Amino acid sequence: MSQVRGPISASFPSDREARTDVTDSPVVALDDITVRAGASTILRGVDLVVAPGEAVGVFGSNGAGKTTLLRVVATLWEPSSGTGAVFGTDIAGPGRYDVRFRIGMIGHIPALYPELTLRENLRFVARVRGIDDGEVDRVLTAVGLANAADRKVVDCSHGMQRRSEFAREMMLEPDLLLLDEPHAALDPSAVELVNHLAARVTARRGAVLIVSHDLERAGDVVSRTERIEGGRFA
């Protein structure tokens, strides 16, 4: 069995300084967002503002609309009504394609290609973004997956797959990080890893939005919490 765990690397890779384009404008601003899918209404008049340097936790039960909220903020789901902006760009307008590269998302289902190895998955991402291949090994080492880099995703545990997604976001260094149930089924060192990742984003004056049914493990990372039930903030 390869060594896949371990302390978070002391050289947690982030050479990037704080964002230089920071204004006081919110990173996320949703106003009266409603999302319908067929006959059901998933989000009902949601308002949300996330400022630079802020990490907001949204908690609620299953089916409350948490994942849909994340996908709306990620510009992947156009709302049925209401207005919203990410980095000042309309989430339903054509400009949204140009801000997506600033958004990182880790969903509750891993966005990995199961036939490929962990290294191949990250190399694909690196090549699309024009990042040097060497960065892949650096981030895999940082999350404790150096010895499992050539293991196929399908042969990796859920925790290892999550770690490799953390590695991906470390490499991409998004200005807005969206996390869907990030602590589910993780050991304490991986929980520490994801919290560290979120803290790095806010330290750069980016923003983090975490949705979960259990925010206890988000620890000190979350600066504010909101509760969502039945598609609206309580």
Add this chain to the structure above:
Amino acid sequence: MTAPLWPQIKAVTGRDLSRERRSGEVAWVTIPFGAIALLLIPLAVGADIPLLRRIGPGLFWAVVMLFGILIAVRRTAAETGAQRDLVALLGIDPAAGFAGKAVASAVLLVGFELIVGVVAVLLYDIDLTRWPWLLVIVPGVAIGLALLGTLTSSIAANLDSGAALIPFLVAPLSVPLLLGATQALDPLRPSNGILPWVMLLLAVDLVLAIAGVLTARPLQETR
């Protein structure tokens, strides 16, 4: 920021070919089944060499169409929602994504055509006196099927019962490809009658390429 268009296409093509290399689906499932399909016909009609020689090219292209579209459709249809979200957030240009997938499928389809083609020549004693035309027709059919498969599976991915609709989308659209390929290699056709059929094949490829590029963004966003 994302890389320029060409590195994006290369990255997507490399990803899809690596996935195939690791799963071995085309090499160990589709190609053997295609060869078996060609083997069954002579068993059914008996050792009637003139008949086999006459129907050989048509059967070969029919098998290429039926099994080839499986190759082209498989990868895109198998993409999960999480993978599609990742691709969108990485900022991959949808046209580059379409092209990258189609190139990977075309490479696999050329391999399929070559291996199954050897089987067809051996079993059906196919006349190869016009073999230079194959240098255009084999990649032409592969590209056409790859474009068609990528396009239709992108459409199907947005529909509730999408996978079930793929054959109904593919069948009518693949007819010009099948016609172009079979007619061009009909041994009874005079040599000067081949070019129009090859031009039809290439025209279909061009139309599918344009349609795929133009619809890539709307199809990615319609989910």
